[in-house]
Amino acid sequence: MRIDEEGAFVGLVGGSPTRTQPHARKNSPSAPLDSRDARFVTELVFGVTRWRRRLDWLISQLRPTGGALDPQLLQILRLGIFELLELRKPDWAINSHVDLAKELVRPEAARLVNGVLRNLTRMRTANAIPKPKLEPGFSQSQRADVFGIAASHPSWLVERWMQRFGEAETLKLLASNNRRPVYSLRVNTMKVDIGVLEQELQEGGVDVERSPYLPEEYLRVNSGLQEVLGQGLLKDGLCQVQDESAGMVVSLLDPQPGEHVLDACAAPGGKALFAAARMLGKGQLVANDANARRLRGLPGTAARQGLPAGFLTVGSADLREQSGQRHVPFDRVLLDAPCSGLGVLAKRADLRWRRQPADIQSNALLQDELLDAAAQLVRPGGLLVYSTCSIEPEENDLRVDAFLSRHPDFTAEPAPPGLLPDSVLDDNGFMATFPHVHGIDGAFGARLRRRQ
Numbered sequence: 001m002r003i004d005e006e007g008a009f010v011g012l013v014g015g016s017p018t019r020t021q022p023h024a025r026k027n028s029p030s031a032p033l034d035s036r037d038a039r040f041v042t043e044l045v046f047g048v049t050r051w052r053r054r055l056d057w058l059i060s061q062l063r064p065t066g067g068a069l070d071p072q073l074l075q076i077l078r079l080g081i082f083e084l085l086e087l088r089k090p091d092w093a094i095n096s097h098v099d100l101a102k103e104l105v106r107p108e109a110a111r112l113v114n115g116v117l118r119n120l121t122r123m124r125t126a127n128a129i130p131k132p133k134l135e136p137g138f139s140q141s142q143r144a145d146v147f148g149i150a151a152s153h154p155s156w157l158v159e160r161w162m163q164r165f166g167e168a169e170t171l172k173l174l175a176s177n178n179r180r181p182v183y184s185l186r187v188n189t190m191k192v193d194i195g196v197l198e199q200e201l202q203e204g205g206v207d208v209e210r211s212p213y214l215p216e217e218y219l220r221v222n223s224g225l226q227e228v229l230g231q232g233l234l235k236d237g238l239c240q241v242q243d244e245s246a247g248m249v250v251s252l253l254d255p256q257p258g259e260h261v262l263d264a265c266a267a268p269g270g271k272a273l274f275a276a277a278r279m280l281g282k283g284q285l286v287a288n289d290a291n292a293r294r295l296r297g298l299p300g301t302a303a304r305q306g307l308p309a310g311f312l313t314v315g316s317a318d319l320r321e322q323s324g325q326r327h328v329p330f331d332r333v334l335l336d337a338p339c340s341g342l343g344v345l346a347k348r349a350d351l352r353w354r355r356q357p358a359d360i361q362s363n364a365l366l367q368d369e370l371l372d373a374a375a376q377l378v379r380p381g382g383l384l385v386y387s388t389c390s391i392e393p394e395e396n397d398l399r400v401d402a403f404l405s406r407h408p409d410f411t412a413e414p415a416p417p418g419l420l421p422d423s424v425l426d427d428n429g430f431m432a433t434f435p436h437v438h439g440i441d442g443a444f445g446a447r448l449r450r451r452q
């Protein structure tokens, strides 16, 4: 309800009993959830949010009449259909949705829930769940509507991707965005050997394997992430949860011990911490972000990860405002720019509904301004890495092209051999990952070298 009515973020709603309690609605249980229930709540919140369009279409097919639904009743129906279809709960599970409607809405609502969900269980048994149909002669936008309902994505996004990738590849991308996301751990090699931690986790029942992309530093968690979190490994600074695509952006930056490095948009600091480990805590790393609050935890985490005092400086300036000031120019600057996040839809269940086509254009304007500001902070001969967690050309290659035409003192530099696996590099030598191709988040990174 809070996501729909108040625009709450999914990550802050599910999973954390301490966070959900102050906002608990009337009639909700007052006892905190145990970790198993909290996990289940998270799965429901993520799932119902991700599948919202398909669930609402199914509700429209299964209801005897049309018209607006009471908002709580709508959520109960979405939950019921999600649990039956996606979580494959047995038929009797619907009794709890019927009870919920009775308790939270009114007795007639319970009859509607019962009718709709029973209808669905019958269809499930008969293998006859309704599906949106493609008709011959449908236009591209009509086809995008059908795929958008079936894979629960907004039609504008589906159509955009169909124009770029074609239909078959778009369907793969949609399916990847709906899969349970892959989580990986960046092992803090300053404190622990990756082989030792891998073995310890496996012995503790966590299913981990080496990342195919960054096998010396990343472990992919196939199952048991909660156990990792529960073991206090994060608190002890032994590892952090980070997508391998984020790690590869730092690899592309390739910061060296003893250098003077700026992470210009650093919050919450995942990439800065990995850069720090690559620098072995030697030299100077400045982590800046316009949002000071989001950087608050970074110094504490850096200390727990074993970084020496004085190595990391945290700043909270709008990058565009500080570039006119005098700075000792940096050897390397990472600009991990704010973006649409359209490469990380598997992890951010609500993002697909929040984004609008116009966001891509407005991000591009900000990205250009940030690139111009970051460029001034790079020493002659130094390196600027521009990265996003978007897969949209307007936020990636096209920003690089526009930057190069404004800054003749910079050239695009292909990733040097050995830095990243060839499979994540495009024809220009830029890093470009896609969820359906690489099985990780979609991201982009380009090296821009300032002339001497």
Ligand SMILES: C[S@@+](CC[C@H](N)C(=O)[O-])C[C@H]1O[C@@H](n2cnc3c(N)ncnc32)[C@H](O)[C@@H]1O
Pocket (backbone or CB within 6 Å): 246, 264, 265, 266, 267, 268, 269, 270, 271, 272, 288, 289, 290, 291, 294, 317, 318, 319, 320, 336, 337, 338, 339, 370
């Ligand atoms: C993609 S996030 C950075 C993630 C970070 N690099 C990490 O790995 O944890 C983009 C960041 O840009 C910051 N940002 C947005 N506009 C900015 C500006 N004008 N100046 C500095 N930072 C800005 C946002 O606050 C946000 O934290």
